[in-house]
Amino acid sequence: MDYPRQLIDLPRMLFGVAFIALMSLACFWVVQPFILGFAWASMVVIATWPLLIRLQNLFWGRRSLAVLAMTILLLLLFVLPVSFLVSSLIDNSAPLLAWATQPNRLTLPTLHWLHDIPLVGHKLYSGWQAMISGGGSLLMSKVQPYIGQSATWLLAQVAQVGSFLIHCGLMILFSVLLYIRGERVGLAVRHFAIRLGAERGDASVLLAAQAIRAVALGVVLTAIVQAVLGGIGLAVAGIPFATILTIVMFILCIAQLGPLLVLIPAMIWLYWSGETTWGTLLLIWSCVVATLDNFLRPVFIRMGADLPILLVLCGVIGGLLAFGMIGLFIGPVVLAVSYRLCFAWVHEAPEPGEIHDPGKHLRDIP
Incomplete structure (x- = not known):
């Protein structure tokens, strides 16, 4: 008995694949700002999940208290050190740049302790003093402009640290959500x-x-x-x-x-x-x-x-x-x-x- 041959609806398949690809790209476009933060949060939660369970058993089986303790721990470990570092750099940036760029601010020390080194101490001290008297000030005057440029470059990296802090905030937010619903997400x-x-x-x-x-x-x-x-x-x-x-x-x-x-x-x-x-x-x-x-x-x-x-x-x-x-x-x-x-x-x-x-x-x- 001959059965009717089923025809393949090729345009329907192509439009279906194109629609799925378009929706996937749209979803990726929407969640793109949160991908790194969520990926980081997933790694943190997976790595610290045994600690969360121990804290939950310690806090009479209360998941909310354990999540609160883990959130405080994440703040102390990630956000607080970086925030303190950034604020310290900003507070000390102006005095540092002024000190590094002022002329004749940097001078070479005498290093009298070189005399205490056995055997070669006197020779090292004599060579150091000869360098200071012969061209030490010239050497420091040439090096000093690069110190100011290096300090300026380091301060320019604060913008990247600010982006890092944003990802830290997203990481902590997603970590709290994953801690609360970790079993369901894992399943x-x-x-x-x-x-x-x-x-x-x-x-x-x-x-x-x-x-x-x-x-x-x-x-x-x-x-x-x-x-x-x-x-x-x-x-x-x-x-x-x-x-x-x-x-x-x-x-x-x-x-x-x-x-x-x-x-x-x-x-x-x-x-x-x-x-x-x-x-x-x-x-x-x-x-x-x-x-x-x-x-x-x-x-x-x-x-x-x-x-x-x-x-x-x-x-x-x-x-x-x-x-x-x-x-x-x-x-x-x-x-x-x-x-x-x-x-x-x-x-x-x-x-x-x-x-x-x-x-x-x-x-x-x-």
């Missing part, structure tokens, strides 16, 4: 993943959560430990603006640049001022703080998932270049999630056996 995401890839889709979501938690522990927690210990060393040594420098160290540690970019100038300033004892103590303390990430970061990362350190470093640097300051948090998570999913997909296939004669193996292939 909805897993349901969507199952609809796309069945059991493999659900496993991919769980692997992504493990990767996010590993990056949060390995990068952020290590940066907090290094910045706090470095700030304690600065405060004990009597370095001015130790609080601001601690915040700068935290940002540098997040960017995987390390705390030495702040600690080394502080040591130079102490030796410059003649505080050789405190400079030496800060030098020893800086060596301890700078090497902590070699031990803490691998341990913290493996608490969440086994990820290569190079992958995290590339994610931090690439995210910083691609998205700005917020990329410090998004970049490593994107690479870590992609790595874990690709790693799991590859290992679903059996490993190849050893090939003793590659030429014979290739000849056997039809």
Whole structure:
């Protein structure tokens, strides 16, 4: 029996696909200002969800009190340090620029403590004095204009920090909403993943959560430990603006640049001022703080998932270049999630056996 052949309505399919594409672009256009903030909030909530559950159990099962405590913690960790840093830069910008651009303001010190260095102290002191008397003032006069330009460039970056604060505000708002409805949102995401890839889709979501938690522990927690210990060393040594420098160290540690970019100038300033004892103590303390990430970061990362350190470093640097300051948090998570999913997909296939004669193996292939 012959059945009538069903005709394909090609124009209908094309218009349907075009309508779906148009609606998708329109939705993306509408939510584009909130994508980075929501992505950042999702990572923060996934990484700190076990802490929220512990606080909820501590507060007699009240989710509202736990969400309030987590919101305060996020404000103290993200918004307050950056706001304090920006306000301090703005307040001190005019005196800094005036001091850096005034002529004959900068002079080289005499560095009498060079005499105390064994064997080579007298020679170093004589060479330093010869440089001061011969061309020190000329050298400082040439360097001084660049100091003013550098300070102006740093202040121009405040606009990017302001954008970072806006994303911080969106992140905290979305984090509160996700904390309140976290279980429902998680089930909805897993349901969507199952609809796309069945059991493999659900496993991919769980692997992504493990990767996010590993990056949060390995990068952020290590940066907090290094910045706090470095700030304690600065405060004990009597370095001015130790609080601001601690915040700068935290940002540098997040960017995987390390705390030495702040600690080394502080040591130079102490030796410059003649505080050789405190400079030496800060030098020893800086060596301890700078090497902590070699031990803490691998341990913290493996608490969440086994990820290569190079992958995290590339994610931090690439995210910083691609998205700005917020990329410090998004970049490593994107690479870590992609790595874990690709790693799991590859290992679903059996490993190849050893090939003793590659030429014979290739000849056997039809």
